[in-house]
Structures are given as C-alpha cells and as structure tokens.
Amino acid sequence: MKKIQLKKGIDLYLIKDEKFKTYMASVIFYRPLTREGASNGSLLVQTLKMGNELCRTNRELNVALDKLYGAGLYCSSGKRGEEHNIRVAAEAVCDQFLPEPIFDRTLELLFTTAFKGGVDGKFDPDTVKQEKTNLIDRIRNQISDKRYYASMRLDEIMFAGEGCGVNSLGYEEDVEKITAEGLYEYYRDIINTSGISIVFTGNFDESAAEKAARAAVEPLPEREAAHTLARIKSEVSEVKRVTDHMDVTQGKLAIGMRTGIKPSEDMAWAQTVFSAIYGGGPSSKLFNNVRERLSLCYYASSWANDLLGVLNISSGIEFENFDPAYNEIMAQLQAMKNGDFTDEDIDIAKKEICNSYRSRVDSVEAMEYFYTAQILLGRDITIGQAIENIEKVTKEQIVEVANRVKLDTVYFLTGKEEA
C-alpha cells in the first residue's frame, strides 16, 4: 500500500494489483460518530445518489453508470467502532477489457458525486423530503430481518450511552427534523472539515489515479484530521437480560460479552483465534454442541469485534429451548476458560483464519476493507504480517482471553403467546 498525502488531512492510498480485471476507487470521509451525524449521514448518502453537477437527476446518474458498462456507484454511511465513515465508491472494469476506455469518466463521476453533490449549490427540498421518507421507512423496516433485528437490539441495550451504541442508520425523530438547507450545510461541513481517505484498490494506472485525485481535492481546504478509536470497556456492573415478544415462529438469541481487549494489544490476535474455536465455523464448539450434538438450532456462532473488545453470539431456536441453548453456550464458554480444547482445535482455527486472510487478496473490496481497518488502527501491517501474528498465538493466550470474557447482555426475541 502506497500512501500519498495530498493535503493536510487528505490522504491517497494506492493498493495496486495487476491481476484484477476491475478496480475500486473510494472516497471515505471520517469523523467521530454522533447520534445526529448518523441520521444526517444516512440521509446524505441517499441524497448524493439523486443528482450532482454532472448528472442532475437520479436517472441521469443511472444512465451514466449504464454507459460505463454497469459500473457500480456505492454511497454508504456506517460505523467502525466509534468512527463514522461516509463512503462514496465506484467499481468498474479495467479499460483493456472493454471496447472503449472509461477510466477517466468513471473517476469524474465518482469525484463529482463525492464532492459536488446537489444541483446548483443546494439539495432540492422535494428530493430531500422524499429521501427522508425513504430513510424513515428503512429505519422502521429494520424489524423485517429478525436475526439482524435481534443483533441491533443487543447493541442498543449493551452499548446504551456509549458512542458505538449509536445506530448508524439514524433515528426517525432526528431525520424528521432535517431540512434540505441543514443537510447541505452538514455536507459542506463533511467536505471541509472531515478527514478524507481516497483509496484505490485493484488494477489501475497509479499516476492517472493520483492526478485525478489531486485535481478533485484541489479546491478543498486543509484540515486537522484524526481517526477515532472506540473506548473499550472491560467492566460489567450488572448483566442485562431483555426479552422482546413478537409474532415470529423462531426465537432469536443474541448474547453480548466483553473481553476488554484493545485492538492494539497482542491479545487481539488471540481473541480472533479464541472466537474461531468457540463459535467460528463448523469445527467450533458451538456448532458441534448446540447444533450437532443437541440438535437445538440451524446456526449458533460467535463473532469477535476487535474494535470494541466484544464477543457476540447468535442462534435461532425454538422458544422453549432458551434454557438448554443458553446453558450449553455458557458451558462451552466454561470449557474454553478451563482450557478444554486441543492443539488440533487451535491448529484448525488458525488455518481457517489464515485462509480467510489470504483469500482477501482476490477481492478489491476485501482488500480495501482490510487496509482501511489498518489505517483506522494506525498500524501499517500487511495481510502476511496479520497471518504471522495469528500463527504466534499460544494456548495460554487463548485461555487468558476466555477468562477475560464477561457476560454483559442476554437478549431474546420470542413469540407472542408467552406474553
């Protein structure tokens, strides 16, 4: 990865690999996540797709993308720990595989969407009004996917009052209050004061990419920019237990635990291996016991969020099987604490993790995701070094992770008849 400072607070990253037939170019605005910013950010990225100085309507923008042989233009607002990322990205086929060159036009469309959104220096009030409705519909409809909904409720309960507890999609009552002028002001503020990373990944011409990026940020001011790392909580004063009732046929169990391990600690690598053995895949303890031995579920898995020092567990079960499933999940955690796993289990888990790291180099998106995570954490490691760190993890470290795990929140979405 090559880093070029274009301006104070605006950096260009080039991750080039000629084996790809495509490339991804992204503009990422970063700043601390706030509740207000979440609603504004979500509305902003929807509005950016509705027109800009180059393509004045949504349809013109979509026609332009069709003419670029179906290039993708992605606008998203999301969080990484406590950092808010607003990302505008384009993915397109390299010129040598197409009947005509499109590289320059693709970048023009990307940078115009990112930096020159809106028409005639404002957002159209009717457009914003409609996108507010669309966003509120999306916020309300988070209930539709019950597994997702359970994990969202878990976050809400577990991280109440913490920066990372903000729902990055935003809040209905906040969205209601946003005006077209207010949103445009927010957009200008993002452009003029947020940190900006411009990231190219895949097969592209480095000097052409740099030239286009330089031209795009030329009118922008310098800025103070720093990445936001989540504060990591390791203490749990009281275990929170919440049950919601809904008209569903399957119960959804979502459990949150804290390890308190910071991403900068060596133990973070052990945490990854720990989660793989405990509930990572088909060789894990949760899969083999909750699913295979007890036939309680179709899925039971754990996932470590390194940025927060948190371990999540999720499973879909019969309502009446809450106790056996919960007890088994806890019993398997106890087994991990007792060091009740073999060197072979560790070896399998490490191989799985390393395989997934090595596989990333085949996808422009996965590469970008890996390297932008390193940028956020302020470290400069390659995929190869990440693999070395995983290889070095010892059984003692894994047991230590298990013993640092503290149960924080138990959430259960269950049926109505129990109400």
Place this chain on the structure above:
Amino acid sequence: MNFTRKYDELLKDCIYEGEHKSGLKVIILQKNTAKKYATFSTCYGSINTEFVVPRETEVTKVIDGVAHFLEHKVFEQPDGSNAFSLFKGANVNAFTSFGVTNYLFSCTDYFYENFRQLLSYVQTPYFTKENVEKEKGIIAQEVRMYDDDPDQVCFYNCLRGLYKNHPVRTEIAGSVEEVMKTTPELLYKCYNTFYHPSNMAVICVGDIDPEKIGDIVDELITKDKPEGEIQQVFPAEPDEIVSPESEAYFEIAMPSFSLGFKDIETGGDLLKRDIVTSALLRVLVGGSSPLYERLYSEGLINRNFGGYYEYEKSFGFAEIGGESKDPKAVAKAVHEEIARVKRDGIDPEAWRQAMNVLYGRYIRLMGGDVENIGNEYMFSYHRGVDLSTYPQVWKTVTIEDGMERLNALLSPERSSLSIVYPKN
C-alpha cells in the same frame, strides 16, 4: 483422464474440460488468484421429486425436501464424524437449489488434499435411523428461520400463484411436517439414483493444475458409466396460472411484493433466453428506465426495486419485486409500461445500454471471486449451458429478440402478484 484446453482471448484465461470414464464432467478454469475453489455437484435439486430410476420402469415419487435433507446428511461420515473436520484451512459448505445440490470448498493452501476429501466424503453416504432423526431438529430450525423471512414467503407465494403442479412451487427445504417423515431408506434411494458420477460435475476455479485434478479423479472415482439413464419426470403444468394475487401478513414496517411472470417457453437455447430476458427487464424496470424514475419520484418504490429472470430446463419465470406502500399501484404501473412498450417498441438507446451493462457484468463476474465464477459455471453446466460462450451469444442478441421475449413472457394473464403486508 484427458482434458481439452481452450484459451479465452477476452479474459486471457485457460479452460480445461474433460469427461471421466464414469461420465463425470470435469471443468477447470485457470485463474491467477490466491483462493482456489472446487465444487462437486449433482444435477439434482428440490424440483426432482419424481423420477425413473435407471433400469426401472415405474416412476418413483418422493416427498418434498429430500434433496436438501441429503445435502445435510452427506456430511455425516461412517465413523460418526462430520465431513467438515476432514478439511484443512478451508471454507467448506454445500447448498441445494431448485436444480442442483452443490458440495464445495475454497482455500489458499492444501487444495489438492482438500479436493481428495471432497471427492471422498460426497461418495461415502452413511444414513442411519439415529443420525437421520438427529438432523430433523436442525433442519426444522432452518425451515422455521425461512418461515420468519417475509421475502422468502413473498417469493414462494408468488411461485404458488404461478405454478399449479411444478415442484418449483415448493420451498427447497420442504415443510417441517415433511422433513419429519424423512427416512434413511428414502435418502439412500435418492442418493443412489442421483449421486452417480455421470449425473455430476467437478468444477474448479483458480491457480490449479488440471493434471493433478485428473489424477485424483482417476484414483477416487471408481464407478463406470451406468447402464440406463435417470429420467427426470415433471407433472404436466398448464400454461395458465393458479391465482393472480396472494397476501400474507408479517411483523414488518413496509409491504413487500413479488410480481411473477410464468414463462411457457422452456428448454431450447437457455443462455440466449437468459441474456435477452435480463436485458429486457433492465430496459423495463432497471434504475435508468423511465418507469423506475417515475415510480421512485412518486414515492412508490425504493432502491430495492428490480427484476430478474430465473430458470432451469423445466421452468422459467421473471420476477419484478421490491418494497412499496402500495404494491398494487406498482404492479398496475408495470403492466401499463409493458403494454406501452409492446405498442411503441423498445427504445434502441436503452436496449444498447442494457446490453453493455450485461457485458460489463460478465467481465466483472469472470474477473471476480472464484466462488461466484464456479457457481455460475456449475449452474450453467447442469442446465446444458457453456458459460464461456457468453460473449459470442451476447453478440447475436438483437432488439428484435427483446420484442419477441416481451410479447412471449410478459403477459398480464400469466402474472401473479404476491404481497406481504405489515400486521395491523
């Protein structure tokens, strides 16, 4: 076994193809990737509930969901272990679709070792009363998970509105009731019929040596060509649909809908029909279409709106779907737009753009994730389609083909609208 080598000028990749003495088809797509992907698949999916076993004369009819149940149980090994544990540093999985069951893994290291495991475990069925009973609880939870998914329910309600008899109308995993009726004998019967190598394919994608693959296949596939062929049987399906509308209610905030069109042309040149239909649907309801712009600005659709075509040899349907406050108004507008384009003709500029998008998508697919490439190849192969001919077939497609498809497929009399509304 021997391979023929084909160089793809456009993609600058090599494709190796061969047929093993058992009748097993082997295809290797060489790609310069870190990840390697292998699939071992059978031309047997949820729709194959009726068939004639080779050398028998009577039609065998089985309950729904057996192909999917088998997909779970093939992992069970005679020593009681799970096939997952045989692999090293790999992503191992399997899935069942309407037309195929696919066993797969991907990895960066230990590929050939893992490939041996793939061929071995899929050929080692071990079904007992106990291990079949145990699986019922797991599959029942999988079925219930889908039962809570409004999009799944909406989709299948639409298919049940279109199809009277064809098993595509039934959920791939079947119902909990039928899952509970599954027996080891039934699993063996279907396994022995459909898991013969002659009904299967090995497809590998990545930086892979065809000779090594050939040697492993020669060593581990010991069966010969079967005597007699499997006959897939499908119940007679009328051209007419079952019902034009259906409704269901869920705890959701926004109604969602599927507007399906039953294709009465089946078989024939499937790849060409796929390209023509995909371009047609883009022109009609894609993001750059006039209809999309109008419905979006009227607040009747959101960005989930779109259409696609799905098919196997024995069926085909187009689905246009999304979320809307008023799905009936959207369906009405779609029908009106179809009538308008039937009358005025397809806009040539829009057609050209849609075709270019499909071309770009093909390149992106073939230059992308090895798993996606392998899966598309695998689906295509079992439909009798050679995906590497896509650019050639693409070139032959004309706007007249589009008009013909428009008139043949998108008829309001053969459409069904399925809506899922919020409760209360």
